[in-house]
Amino acid sequence: MSTMAHGRPVFEATGVGKTYANGTVALTDVDIDIREGEFVSLVGPSGCGKSTLLRMIAGLGQGTEGEMRWWEQDFGAVGQAGRKLAFVFQEAALMPWATVARNVELPLRLSGQRKNAEQVEEALEMVGLQDFRNAYPRELSGGMQMRVSIARALITKPNLLLMDEPFGALDEMTRAKLNQELLELWERLRWTVVFVTHSVYESVFLSTRVVVMAARPGRVLDDIVIDAPAPRSKEFRASHEYHELCNQVSESLARAAVL
Numbered sequence: 083m084s085t086m087a088h089g090r091p092v093f094e095a096t097g098v099g100k101t102y103a104n105g106t107v108a109l110t111d112v113d114i115d116i117r118e119g120e121f122v123s124l125v126g127p128s129g130c131g132k133s134t135l136l137r138m139i140a141g142l143g144q145g146t147e148g149e150m151r152w153w154e155q156d157f158g159a160v161g162q163a164g165r166k167l168a169f170v171f172q173e174a175a176l177m178p179w180a181t182v183a184r185n186v187e188l189p190l191r192l193s194g195q196r197k198n199a200e201q202v203e204e205a206l207e208m209v210g211l212q213d214f215r216n217a218y219p220r221e222l223s224g225g226m227q228m229r230v231s232i233a234r235a236l237i238t239k240p241n242l243l244l245m246d247e248p249f250g251a252l253d254e255m256t257r258a259k260l261n262q263e264l265l266e267l268w269e270r271l272r273w274t275v276v277f278v279t280h281s282v283y284e285s286v287f288l289s290t291r292v293v294v295m296a297a298r299p300g301r302v303l304d305d306i307v308i309d310a311p312a313p314r315s316k317e318f319r320a321s322h323e324y325h326e327l328c329n330q331v332s333e334s335l336a337r338a339a340v341l
């Protein structure tokens with residue numbers, strides 16, 4: 083899987099810094115290079131700038147220093163064929179008055195597209211929610227609501243999927259199940275993913291690379307390649323290799339915490 087690091091560049095940041103208007107230095111001198119097909123997790127102590135960086139990759143907020151490139155171009159090129167990105171937030175953020183199908187369809191409607199039934203079905207099928215197309219969000223568990231949120235991102239057929247702690251609010255069992263499902267989708271569809279998490283275990287299970295960040299000011303401390311082959315499953319979680327990698331990320335995080 084490490085060979086994928088040689089794919090074409092999807093996102094590159096060089097010397098990127100971000101100082102908020104109130105003077106908080108959220109990021110300083112960040113260099114990061116994300117290649118096609120990678121699954122990159124951002125981990126680090128609270129306040130190290132993970133969400134800030136993810137939002138900047140999404141074009142939601144500019145840096146105050148440095149340079150960012152998307153598919154070797156500026157942000158203006160994002161949205162064209164082969165250069166689409168989608169964002170999944172920690173909260174499922176569904177419209178409570180609309181059915182699952184209507185929620186999933188939203189991005190297509192917002193872009194003025196009609197006759198979306200087939201694509202809605204396809205997206206629902208990817209997350210295993212075909213039988214819930216007419217249900218309302220309140221009728222679903224937290225894990226199912228998050229699946230709807232993921233389907234709503236997938237319907238746009240993104241090339242780059244940005245996920246900000248999507249499973250942070252779920253119980254361990256549901257989280258492990260959704261990790262497995264996400265990985266299976268990633269193995270099948272081969273998007274590039276940038277994933278923010280607080281969980282070392284989750285980051286190692288999912289990623290081809292774990293980027294460890296430190297706080298005050300937010301910066302990249304370590305970049306750890308997770309060179310375990312796909313498909314990853316319960317056996318990988320139980321393996322010696324997995325635990326070794328988790329230790330490596332934990333040690334790096336411990337260093338980040340005392341900096």
Ligand SMILES: Nc1ncnc2c1ncn2[C@@H]1O[C@H](COP(=O)(O)OP(=O)(O)OP(=O)(O)O)[C@@H](O)[C@H]1O
Binds near residue numbers: 128133300
């Ligand atoms: N809109 C804003 N205005 C001012 N400061 C902000 C803003 N958003 C974030 N910050 C600050 O920037 C720093 C980085 O925040 P950010 O949310 O990116 O970190 P994080 O690593 O995602 O944190 P967490 O793990 O707690 O979600 C923090 O000190 C935070 O208080």
